[in-house]
Amino acid sequence: MKITSPADLNQIAADFKSEISHYKCTVSVCGGTGCIASGCHAVRDALIKELESKGLTETVRLLVTGCHGFCQQGPLIDIYPGNILYCKVKPEWIPDIVEKTIVGGETIEQYMYSDPDSGKRIPSASDIPFFSLQNKLLLGKNPLLDPTDIRDYIASGGYTALAKVLDEMEPAEIIEEVKASGLRGRGGGGFPTGRKWATAAKLDAPDKWVICNADEGDPGAFMDESILEGNPHLVVEGLIIGAYAVGASGGFIYVRNEYPLALERITKAISQAREYGLLGENILGSKFSFDIAINRGGGAFVCGESTALMASLEGKPGEPRAKYIHTVEHGYHDEPTVLNNVESWGNIPGIILNGSAKFRELGTEGSPGTKIFSLVGKVRNTGLVEIPMGMTLHQLVNDIGGGVPDGKKFKAVQTGGPSGGCLPESMMDLPVDFDELTKVGSMMGSGGIIVMDEDTCMVDVARYFIRFLVSESCGKCTPCREGLHEMDRILTRITKGEGEEKDLDYLEELGAWMQSASLCALGTSAPNPVLSTIKYFRDEYMAHIRDHKCPGGVCKDLIEYHVIEDNCTGCTMCANVCPTGAASGEPKQVHAIDPVLCIKCDECYKACRFNAIGR
Amino acid sequence: MPEQIEITINGSKVKATNREPLIDVCEREFIYIPTLCHHARLEPYGVCRVCLVKVSWGKKSKFVTACNYPVEDGDVIDTESEEVVKLRKLSIEALLGRCPNEKGVIDFAEKHGVTSSRFPPMEPGGDDCILCGLCVRVCDEVVGAKALGFMSRGPEREVSTPFMENPEACIGCGACSAVCPTTAMKMEKQKTGTLLENHGDIRPCRYALMGLFPGGICANSYRCHTCDIDQKFRELAYMAGVEHPIFIAKPEEPDGGEAA
């Protein structure tokens, strides 16, 4: 049915609410890609089977949703009312859960989240610090939203911002509101969104375009993926509002090739939006017509760069353009194009509905609003978090993240992906926003936060990022192509114990050259991981160069696996996991590792519970 | 009438047209800008980064490539400071390291004060291609055959024919070899040989295919080195001061008139 007025929207919302009103209870299974990898499909199937066999399908609503955020504890089930959270759910628990919690109304302790320090069981998600310290403006609806049904989105207030815009606001007003909100590009660039829209709106051209950049190339980042999987209509609504504001007739969502589920969800959302008259001719009965096409990326990090993305949209290799022209003026087909990130578009409906002043209540003066971060790596509570800008790294990693697990020491936090840098413990009180981290040689970037502990080698990390960029560089310009290759060669030598002290000066010289002379932002920001690790972890580089040691125990040429005899209890775990028989010994006797047979695969180190393996 | 503006280059005020490529302004003012991937008859490519200069306005500044930077009123350009020269030399050093045995690169490097390179070649024995793209671009923009292109990316990037096969689209004009600054492009003899094998004298003369005169069928079975049509166009090119007949202006007269 085509929606032609706000009244129609209200009707659909009312109809849907009444359709689900017979449900007494909702079981929400997190179905984000992370939980799929930890086995949520088996949990879902078990639930379907159990609810059917117990005749509960009319009273219990089973929802498979987008990311709830607490990936470490997945598969997750949230049960409403009560917001009861069960963690690391196994399919064999389901009959128990259905009988005791869903039917019986009792909570089951051993399925709940357990505080790692006190051991206390916490039944409700809202009482867990991981959740209670967040402000989930964008992700909050995920657990109770069916991402495959537009009516659910409408019932929760969806598309009312669009209705307000088309009914009551002029394009100039919308742009003023977005400007006033201070929203800055969430893809990492931090450019004021309102200002970008204003520039495009003023231009006169036969066609204008809006593009949603869902390429999300930073390894370790999955914020945009989760928005598209969990609440795709939020982005669609934002795009339509933006298109109306700048006068665009067409739009694109450029989705990364490696996100099949996100692609599926956004494709369905768009086709439903068309069905309901929210895309196409005369949207909501107005004179405004607009539609969105979905383009898949081909697997190229460089396509996150705006001119490369547009080249890709035109069916060409994703090579950035060497031109001093702003894509907002000359973008797709050389026409005015507003390119924004998924999370930026996702913020728009809220800003329109609740006003820019409300948006500014969270965050800082220079970086208002919330930001979604993917908190991953060596941290207890890995997952997706949404917090106000300005929270410190310490609060993020320790209060929400729970700190470094397994008794290991914190070493560094990497932010901003391959364009960012690594910061040590001494920088942890810095607030996370668009400006503070950049001042010290890193950057917030798109939101990937990778925690590293004592078992990480910072030289290896620098080399990892350089290797990543070597394979992602388009290869057109001399500094990036030749410079990255050369940096890789030098870093590899250092990891093998063949480095010299002057190598560090050489790396800095190469870095300065690439920063100034490269054609695009991939090249100019490529040296950051190297330069920031040399700045903050020079002693680790020197250990490799001068002492031929790898303090993190990673660089294979510089470590030798051996048993720390004082700690060894003879539990035989190392011998059990050793693939070559290098680790061996009698039960309850001190074990030994034969360096000739050892292939340095790290399995014994990971298996040992007594700190008896040294590297 | 495009807006006339004023910019400063190396301390001197200079007149220019708004958004004109800086390299054109410099050429007019006899300010030398070294280039490798630039060609007056092709769209600027901006990849070698050798033409890098510094532009400042107010307190802000950035490094830009002169070949495609559109000048604006009040720009303060610096083409020869230590800072700029250092960046330029590193790009040249990198290319010399990539192609240590190419005379064209060695001579160019030496001319700009680079006599050795810390970069070992990526390809064992050294590469012969600096990826300037002149061959691809001339075949695409001027000849129109589009028989060459790039493949892969990053350090693997290379010039290639489609599917790495002998390209159907190639007309054997030799423009790619003419613009190549190294010895990487050597296609002419091999290609005309193939064309001879495949088509002999029923195929249009490559100068006709280049649009330099209408309709002529090859009368010499592609033995271009003895052909007087080939001779004529090479003379015209010589007189016009360009390296290859493809760059002489296409004549108006149907009988194949003079170069403009």
Added chain:
Amino acid sequence: MVTTISQTDLDKVDDIIERSGSNPEALIGILQDIQAEWHYLPIPALKRVGQRLEVPFNRIWAVATFYEAFTLEPRGRTHFMVCTGTACHVRGAQEIIRALEDELMVEAGRTTPDGEYSIETAHCLGACAMGPIVVVNEEYHGHMSRRKVLDLLASIRERRGSEK
């Protein structure tokens, strides 16, 4: 490499092209659909695309070789995709790749000569909290390790063996 494909295959290629509206800008999507059908990009299919869309072959070749998603070599019957995103890297993704390469005796990015197995690395699959991730023929496996991936390979081989 395959040098010709059958008429039925050419018809399938034509269908794929038509479904995209025969739009030259949809080239990347068209190649992805071709790859989904044949598990690699056969050159005759690429030539057909160029002819139908009137896109010069140099651009077809550039696009086919630029993007990571495309392979010109057929993938194995069992395809291991190992995530090498940062979070997966710090949790030991390199060891998983090494284990597979040693066991299958083939480099990452290639297919075994008998066409049974192939290994590929991906720059982040978006399941960062569950790393290291290995996707085997579209099935996601989280918290992988060297041992787990070798066990998985062994069970696949066992199943293949018993199929015969």
